[in-house]
Amino acid sequence: MPATKRARAPDSSDEEEENRPPSLDSRASSRSPSPELRDDLPADELYKIARFQQKKANKATKALQAAQRKLTDITNEDDTPPKRGRPKKRKVDSGSEDDTKEVKNLAHKFTVMNLLWMRDLKCTFNTDVDEQYDPLARWENWESKVQGQLADLLEILPPKFRGETMHAQWFINTFHVEMGTQRSNIANRVRRCAPEVFNCAATDVLTSESRRDKFRKQIGYVEQPGGKSKYETFKVDLLHKNYNGKFDVDTVFRGDALHLAFAGVTHGPGAVTALKASGQPTQATGKCVSQLWHLTNSTPGSISASGILARWAVSADIELTPRGAQTGIDWQGDLEKYIEYLQNGLNKRKNLFSDSSMQDAMDMLDADEEEEPAEEA
DNA sequence: TTGACACGCCAAACATTACA
DNA sequence: TGTAATGTTTGGCGTGTCAA
Numbered sequence: 466m467p468a469t470k471r472a473r474a475p476d477s478s479d480e481e482e483e484n485r486p487p488s489l490d491s492r493a494s495s496r497s498p499s500p501e502l503r504d505d506l507p508a509d510e511l512y513k514i515a516r517f518q519q520k521k522a523n524k525a526t527k528a529l530q531a532a533q534r535k536l537t538d539i540t541n542e543d544d545t546p547p548k549r550g551r552p553k554k555r556k557v558d559s560g561s562e563d564d565t566k567e568v569k570n571l572a573h574k575f576t577v578m579n580l581l582w583m584r585d586l587k588c589t590f591n592t593d594v595d596e597q598y599d600p601l602a603r604w605e606n607w608e609s610k611v612q613g614q615l616a617d618l619l620e621i622l623p624p625k626f627r628g629e630t631m632h633a634q635w636f637i638n639t640f641h642v643e644m645g646t647q648r649s650n651i652a653n654r655v656r657r658c659a660p661e662v663f664n665c666a667a668t669d670v671l672t673s674e675s676r677r678d679k680f681r682k683q684i685g686y687v688e689q690p691g692g693k694s695k696y697e698t699f700k701v702d703l704l705h706k707n708y709n710g711k712f713d714v715d716t717v718f719r720g721d722a723l724h725l726a727f728a729g730v731t732h733g734p735g736a737v738t739a740l741k742a743s744g745q746p747t748q749a750t751g752k753c754v755s756q757l758w759h760l761t762n763s764t765p766g767s768i769s770a771s772g773i774l775a776r777w778a779v780s781a782d783i784e785l786t787p788r789g790a791q792t793g794i795d796w797q798g799d800l801e802k803y804i805e806y807l808q809n810g811l812n813k814r815k816n817l818f819s820d821s822s823m824q825d826a827m828d829m830l831d832a833d834e835e836e837e838p839a840e841e842a
Numbered sequence: 843t844t845g846a847c848a849c850g851c852c853a854a855a856c857a858t859t860a861c862a
Numbered sequence: 863t864g865t866a867a868t869g870t871t872t873g874g875c876g877t878g879t880c881a882a
Contacts, residue, residue, distance in 0.1 A: 569852090641867095646853080649869050654850095732850095754851080784869055 564626075565639055571621055572643035574758045577730060579617045579766040580804075581648060581773060582787050582797045589614045590637045601812060604805045617766075651730045651774065652785035658737045659778045662725040670779060673791055677781035681792075684776040696794045698802050703779075704772055718768055718807070722775040727767065730754070730774070765811065769803035 583589060589611050603613035619627060630636055655662075659670040669679050685697035699717065702708040706719035729737045731754055773796055774785075782789035787797035 573852095645868060649871090650852080653870065786869080 565635070567623075568626070568636060568639045569643045570758070571626075572640045573647040573754070575618070575621055575640075576644045576647040577651065577754070577767055577770060578758070578764050579621065580614065581766075581770045581800055583614050583644070584610055584797075586641050586644070587637055589618070590631055590640070594619070600808075603808070604801065610801075648785055652777065655726050655729055655774045655778045658725070658729040661737045662722050662729070662775070663779055673781045673783055676779050677791070680779035681781065684780050696792060698799045699806075701776065703775055718772060718803075720772075720775070723768070723771040726775040726778065727763070727771040730771075731758075765804045765807035768807055769800050772803050773800050 584607070592611050592615055594615060595608075595612050598609065598612040598616065600613065600616065602609050604610065618631070622631065626636065656670065659665075660667045663670070663680070665679065668675060670676055683702040685701035686694060687697055687700075688694045699712050703720045703722045704717055705713055706716040706721070708716070708720075725737050725740060728740045776794075776799075777785055777789070777796060780789060780794065781791040782794070782796075783791060785796070788795050
């Protein structure tokens with residue numbers, strides 16, 4: 466076990482704290498100015514007011530439900546005085562063995578196929594669905610991001626886990642822990658595959674310094690006038706097929722490294738070698754997650770995660786954290802921008818794609834006439 | 843048919859940092 | 863200072879392949 470000193474990366478969610486609505490605080494909504502209702506208001510204004518009132522009602526309901534859950538927690542708590550020393554781990558509540566196993570599997574799949582990181586996971590699970598949530602406005606603010614996460618979750622959760630079960634402590638904890646484990650596993654795997662993926666010597670990716678020296682330009686590092694430097698989000702060599710120095714809608718998310726990283730995650734390290742040699746990821750001899758999860762198609766989340774993992778694998782960062790401790794790259798922010806970009810592209814193609822490969826998804830995006838994303842313009 | 847082997851998943855142990 | 867949170871590593875185990 467290498468005992469490397471590690472500086473805790475600042476949580477990228479901190480930045481969002483200011484924009485974060487106090488969703489469980491009913492007093493907050495009463496501070497907000499209420500739109501004025503008049504007879505001569507146009508339909509779209511009336512719609513806005515209806516949404517505003519609906520949100521207020523939802524907030525009040527949420528506050529009540531949160532209070533009820535808290536009361537239940539307190540009631541269930543053991544009231545014996547705490548003993549000295551490290552307390553024994555208590556099993557508060559738990560699902561059946563089969564349910565727990567299923568939740569673990571769902572969390573693993575969700576991490577790879579939907580969101581590598583979730584914003585405030587525990588809050589998301591305790592947030593109630595906003596019926597007025599608009600997927601097209603998902604990335605506008607913190608609240609809609611949470612609703613987007615919730616929508617993603619509800620899409621993958623079987624009916625038996627929706628409702629009260631997904632508010633259960635054992636369920637949230639299991640999902641949380643397993644997302645972390647899965648992140649760690651795939652990060653470890655992708656980095657192990659890095660020499661194969663990037664056609665380089667093992668020593669090139671061995672240390673933070675060697676990766677920085679050899680690959681930082683490929684993952685978006687640019688020097689700016691005045692001695693400053695930064696990492697680009699979209700103008701990144703390895704995201705593109707045959708990168709020509711600028712963002713290209715025809716080749717972005719087509720980089721070989723993305724395909725290889727995705728193959729490594731879903732079919733195992735052996736598939737990376739096979740994909741490079743024959744163009745097809747061979748079937749792993751053991752069980753691979755592709756089989757376990759019955760994967761039939763890629764998603765904006767999985768394509769974005771492949772982009773992040775491919776970049777991170779050859780970055781100077783030692784750990785896969787929301788914000789890189791060595792590079793300062795906001796990995797979680799970049800991930801969300803990728804998903805936003807891909808989803809916007811897909812929404813313009815009638816909201817869905819059911820094709821069987823990442824290539825097909827990219828082909829659809831290719832046809833899109835979208836120019837360079839606004840934040841990179 | 844069977845045993846050896848390769849491959850990949852997973853959970854537990856461990857390390858480190860942040861925070862109360 | 864103790865604990866929670868987060869991430870890494872690794873050994874055990876399950877599964878598929880192949881040769882004898």
